[in-house]
Amino acid sequence: MKKLLCISICLLSVGARAQNPIIHNQFTADPTARVFNDKVYLFPSHDIHAPAGQRQDWFCMEDYHVFSSENLTDWTDHGIILSQENVPWGKPDGYSMWAPDCVVKDGKYYFYYPNAPKSGRGFAIGVAIAEHPEGPYTPEKEPIKGVSGIDPCVLIDDDGAAYLYWSGMGIRGGRLKDNMIELRDGSQVMEGLPEGFKEGPFAFKREGRYYLTFPWVRKENGTETLAYAMSDSPLGPWQFKGIFMAEHDNQCWTNHHSFVQYKGEWYLFYHRNHYLPKMDKRRSACIEKVSFNADGTIQEVKQTLRGVGHTLATDKIELDRYSYVSNDVAIDFNDSTDTFKGWNATLTNKGSWLRYDNVDFSGISNGYLAIKVKADANTILTIRENSSGGKVIAELAINVEASSYDLKGQWTILIYAIENMPKSLTNLCVVCEGQEVSIDWMQFKAAPLP
Numbered sequence: 001m002k003k004l005l006c007i008s009i010c011l012l013s014v015g016a017r018a019q020n021p022i023i024h025n026q027f028t029a030d031p032t033a034r035v036f037n038d039k040v041y042l043f044p045s046h047d048i049h050a051p052a053g054q055r056q057d058w059f060c061m062e063d064y065h066v067f068s069s070e071n072l073t074d075w076t077d078h079g080i081i082l083s084q085e086n087v088p089w090g091k092p093d094g095y096s097m098w099a100p101d102c103v104v105k106d107g108k109y110y111f112y113y114p115n116a117p118k119s120g121r122g123f124a125i126g127v128a129i130a131e132h133p134e135g136p137y138t139p140e141k142e143p144i145k146g147v148s149g150i151d152p153c154v155l156i157d158d159d160g161a162a163y164l165y166w167s168g169m170g171i172r173g174g175r176l177k178d179n180m181i182e183l184r185d186g187s188q189v190m191e192g193l194p195e196g197f198k199e200g201p202f203a204f205k206r207e208g209r210y211y212l213t214f215p216w217v218r219k220e221n222g223t224e225t226l227a228y229a230m231s232d233s234p235l236g237p238w239q240f241k242g243i244f245m246a247e248h249d250n251q252c253w254t255n256h257h258s259f260v261q262y263k264g265e266w267y268l269f270y271h272r273n274h275y276l277p278k279m280d281k282r283r284s285a286c287i288e289k290v291s292f293n294a295d296g297t298i299q300e301v302k303q304t305l306r307g308v309g310h311t312l313a314t315d316k317i318e319l320d321r322y323s324y325v326s327n328d329v330a331i332d333f334n335d336s337t338d339t340f341k342g343w344n345a346t347l348t349n350k351g352s353w354l355r356y357d358n359v360d361f362s363g364i365s366n367g368y369l370a371i372k373v374k375a376d377a378n379t380i381l382t383i384r385e386n387s388s389g390g391k392v393i394a395e396l397a398i399n400v401e402a403s404s405y406d407l408k409g410q411w412t413i414l415i416y417a418i419e420n421m422p423k424s425l426t427n428l429c430v431v432c433e434g435q436e437v438s439i440d441w442m443q444f445k446a447a448p449l450p
Contacts, residue, residue, distance in 0.1 A: 019321030020307040021274045021284035022075060023067065025340055029283035030099030030151075030200070031269040033260040036109070036133045040262050042067040042075070042269070043102045043111070047282045054095055059281050061097045064113065066134060072267070072287060073309035078134040082113065087126060088141045090115035096123065099151045099200060099256055102133065103180075105162065109133050110180045112152035112164070117143065125152045125166060127181045146174075146183050151256070154180075155203040155210075155234060163234045165190070167199040171214060173235050192238035193229055194218070200256045203234070206266075209296050210234050215255050216243070223247045224255045226270065228298060244290075244298040248272050252280040259290065266290040267308065268301050275339040306357060310425065313361045313444040319430060320345040320439075323357040334440065344374075344440045347381075347432035353388045355429045361422040364446040369418050372440040374411045375400050379434035383442075386427045393420050393428070398437060411440065418444065 021028070027047035034041050043066055050060040063083040067075045085092040094116035102111045111128040124143035130136060149168025154176070156162045162180060164187075165173040174187030190201075190212060197217040204211050210231045215224040226245035229238035248255065250272065257270040268290045271283040287308050291299040306323040320331050320343040330346040333339050345354055373381075379398050384390040396416055400407040421444070430439065 019311075019318055020286035020303075020305055021272075022072075022287055022307065023077075023285055024342070025077075026065070027275065027282045028065075028067075028285040029061075029254075029271045030256040031271060031285035032099070032101045032153075032202070032258040033267070033269045034102055034104075034133075034258075035260060035262055036104055039068045039070050040072060040260060041102070041133045042069070042285065043100050044271075044285050045097060045099050049282070050095070057279075057281065059098065060095045062095050064097060064100055064111075066102075068134070071309060072262070073311065081130075081135040081137050082111065082128050082139060084115065087115055087139050089117055089124070089126065089143055091118055098123070101153045101258075103154045103156055103162070104133070105156060105160070105180055107131075108180075109137075110154070111137050112154060114150040114152065114166075115143075122148055123150045123168065124148060125150075125164075140181055144181060144183065146186060151200045153202050155205065157205065157234055161234075163203065165201040165203050165212070167201055167214070171198055171201045171212070173201075173203075175235075188235060190229075190236050190238055192231075192236055192240060194227070194240050197224075198227075202258050204259050205234075206261075206292070207296060211259070211298075212236070212238055213244070213257065213259065215257070218243065223253045226255055226257055226268075226301075230296065241297055243300075244268075245270065245301045245303070248303070250277055252277075252283065254280065254283070256283075266292070270303075272303070310358045310360045311356075313359050313364055313422075314446070316441040316443045317356060317359060317428070318342060318441050319354055319356050321356070322354040323427070325354040326352050328352050329354050342440075344438050346436060346438040347430070348436050350432055350434055351388075352432040353429055355387070355427055357427040359422075359426050359428050360424070361426055361444070362424055364421050364444060366421060367418055367444060367446040368448075369394060369396075369416045369442060369444050370413055371396065371416075371442040372411060372413050373398055374409065374438040374440075375435060376408050377401065377435040379432065379437045381437060381439075382431045382433050384429045384431060385422060387429050388431050390429060391420075393422065394418050395433075421446075 028044040030045040032043045096116040100113040109130045126143045128137035128139040149166040153165045162176040171190045200215045213228040216227040225243040227243045252273040276282040305321045335341045381396040383393040
């Protein structure tokens with residue numbers, strides 16, 4: 001098979017990455033997703049590295065961004081919509097802008113957020129209002145009276161009634177007035193929830209049933225699961241149903257989430273500390289699909305690296321965000337001093353493999369493949385459809401010990417002509433047929449070799 005070596009690392013443009021975590025240039029914790037104007041808008045909190053004078057081992061958040069997507073793959077950052085110095089009633093240096101929410105009613109967008117007030121202790125919850133989901137948002141001069149806590153969530157019922165939920169000494173809820181900035185009749189504790197620490201409520205309605213979901217610590221000194229209860233009323237009483245996402249399998253104590261229905265599918269947004277695994281106060285947003293049982297209960301959701309959405313074959317395919325993998329594949333940061341540069345996957349033995357699902361080859365016929373690899377000896381990679389025994393797309397001879405150059409142990413971009421290009425949505429399986437090899441990304445092009 002014809003191939004051409006290319007060592008320029010600036011050959012191809014940067015493509016979108018449809019994997020977990022979904023935002024790749026900043027921390028994005030506590031992700032609340034909403035559908036407005038046929039797009040998914042993401043309203044996360046924004047973890048930052050603590051400046052001098054702030055606790056270095058604690059949450060540190062000074063502003064909010066909003067992101068949007070039409071395919072859950074490509075996300076647009078619309079920039080900062082609210083900063084701590086712009087909150088009239090909040091501490092301008094409190095770094096306490098924790099989990100938010102946003103809803104639309106009568107053509108206006110209401111953004112709910114917690115913050116540390118200038119006077120007193122604890123947290124209050126404020127509202128900022130905009131004409132568009134991207135902003136600009138104007139914060140109300142005072143927080144919501146009668147609400148002390150964090151993690152606001154608003155459910156707007158079918159009849160237009162709006163309900164606010166928040167955490168702080170348990171989970172509370174109350175109906176909002178039509179102006180969306182005041183409680184109508186006070187608040188009450190949500191009854192029927194399990195014992196143990198709970199926070200981060202997210203309420204939604206599906207097929208006539210109300211769901212109250214929340215992070216929950218189910219055992220002493222444990223980390224947070226995601227759990228839920230159901231009711232026939234927006235304020236309960238609630239019937240506890242159990243957990244739908246287990247504790248993280250790494251050292252991240254918190255989880256925080258939201259549910260959204262988009263284009264006929266349900267999705268769970270949540271966070272974990274992908275980019276800083278030794279520090280659980282700097283988190284990143286992720287997505288998984290959600291399924292419900294016939295009785296309305298939520299099926300368990302497994303955390304994945306692949307996440308959701310389709311990846312265009314012409315985008316950079318980050319194989320380290322795999323769907324399935326053999327036990328001997330190792331994942332490591334490209335640069336441990338700048339983890340936002342992502343990861344690479346090392347196939348350590350002959351027979352090592354990984355599979356990356358849902359790659360869209362529509363509109364591509366013959367063309368070429370560029371792949372960024374590193375190896376200490378000549379080796380071979382085979383790319384197959386669906387599995388290690390599937391149809392061969394390409395066999396790549398990786399020669400790093402040629403007579404005219406020595407590329408041992410160096411990241412190198414190699415280019416290969418591809419004659420057996422898949423025709424549509426395909427699962428790619430990459431198999432090591434020789435010595436150990438590391439892969440950063442691969443990318444297909446429907447064009448002649450450069």
